[in-house]
């Protein structure tokens with residue numbers, strides 16, 4: 450099983466590193482703008498960094514979930530590629546948002562689109578597996594287990 | 596392994612779709628009540644929608660975690676059923692909360708109760724697996740691997 | 742596969758119980774300091790409890806992710822031990838933060854350090870698995886699959 454998941458795991462660890470990087474940016478912004486915990490409000494520059502990290506954190510479990518369902522049930526290669534694009538989109542989202550609220554939008558659309566692709570591939574993969582297991586029906590020879 | 600997990604994966608993807616739906620509702624509420632990011636405060640109507648999604652997001656990783664541990668270590672069927680009830684509870688929580696703070700309570704109790712059931716089944720399943728693997732003791736013939 | 746994961750699953754369920762405990766503390770604090778949802782601001786005592794739980798929730802998916810990648814790709818024993826230390830650090834973080842903002846720092850450093858260890862072990866484990874699967878190179882006989 451691990452053989453079929455090693456690339457997914459690599460993308461996942463990269464995602465964790467990205468989240469750690471975002472957290473560190475919030476810690477630096479707290480120092481720079483003197484916003485000590487438990488406060489979460491402050492100058493707009495701080496609040497944008499804070500919200501950028503909060504938004505990425507909120508989507509992180511969703512991302513990991515669909516990365517793995519689509520990777521295990523549909524295709525490790527395609528899912529990992531989507532995962533890399535998602536993480537790139539989130540990197541640009543974070544820095545875009547840190548600059549201006551407007552700056553978050555283009556990368557948000559990119560990462561949202563990739564997330565929908567991963568949701569679609571997950572649904573398809575799970576549906577094909579369901580047909581194989583419960584209906585003994587292999588809709589896509591080979592491809593389903595690619 | 597995938598055969599023993601296809602229903603869990605289907606419930607998981609449904610949960611992701613629900614979270615995506617909640618996020619879209621926050622985006623609509625931001626437009627309707629003119630609360631532009633990075634702001635998170637506004638009229639109570641907005642704040643309830645915002646908090647409803649935040650609360651569901653906070654519990655989503657916990658839900659996915661216990662869905663899978665109880666599904667893999669105890670029973671896929673029972674866990675998936677609990678998962679569906681949980682997601683239904685969360686749907687009613689979101690809309691109840693959006694209407695009034697009071698309206699979130701009844702569905703919250705439902706989903707909290709189901710979460711405790713999943714935690715209990717996870718603990719039981721992990722305990723039984725522990726006995727089998729480390730003590731060579733099969734406390735429940737067959738049922739443990741149902 | 743479940744045999745290689747039963748201790749990881751036990752630590753995971755313990756982590757879920759800890760999160761449930763933190764959530765209950767927020768509910769008690771909401772009652773004690775009369776901060777009704779959807780509000781999230783109130784006396785500093787409340788805000789510290791609220792933020793302590795929010796911060797732990799934010800890191801929970803990251804923790805579960807690296808616990809499992811390092812446990813499956815590197816070593817279940819070492820990862821589970823790190824997991825227990827992390828959960829202990831988070832317990833002290835929560836109560837330290839509830840007392841004073843300063844009180845969160847020492848346990849935060851502990852849990853952050855453990856998280857970095859888990860990230861390191863995950864990276865190493867995934868790298869070794871990659872070499873084995875794609876380069877047919879077993880860098881560490883036996884140890885890699887310990």
Ligand SMILES: N[C@@H](CCC(=O)N[C@@H](CS)C(=O)NCC(=O)O)C(=O)O
Pocket residue numbers: 472473475476479486487499502792793795796799845849
């Ligand atoms: N969401 C966190 C991200 C960074 C982080 O984990 N910060 C540590 C050290 S400043 C913390 O204890 N934050 C307190 C908090 O989240 O309320 C934050 O707002 O600070």
Ligand SMILES: N[C@@H](CCC(=O)N[C@@H](CS)C(=O)NCC(=O)O)C(=O)O
Pocket residue numbers: 500501503504507553557618619621622625632633645648
């Ligand atoms: N928690 C999010 C849920 C919806 C979402 O992902 N919104 C996008 C588009 S408005 C966003 O960039 N939100 C900014 C933020 O979360 O601070 C929110 O409050 O907006």
Ligand SMILES: N[C@@H](CCC(=O)N[C@@H](CS)C(=O)NCC(=O)O)C(=O)O
Pocket residue numbers: 646647649650653699703764765767768771778779791794
């Ligand atoms: N983050 C939650 C943790 C505890 C919880 O789940 N509370 C329930 C019952 S008071 C809730 O519905 N909270 C509303 C909310 O999170 O906005 C909170 O702030 O209350």
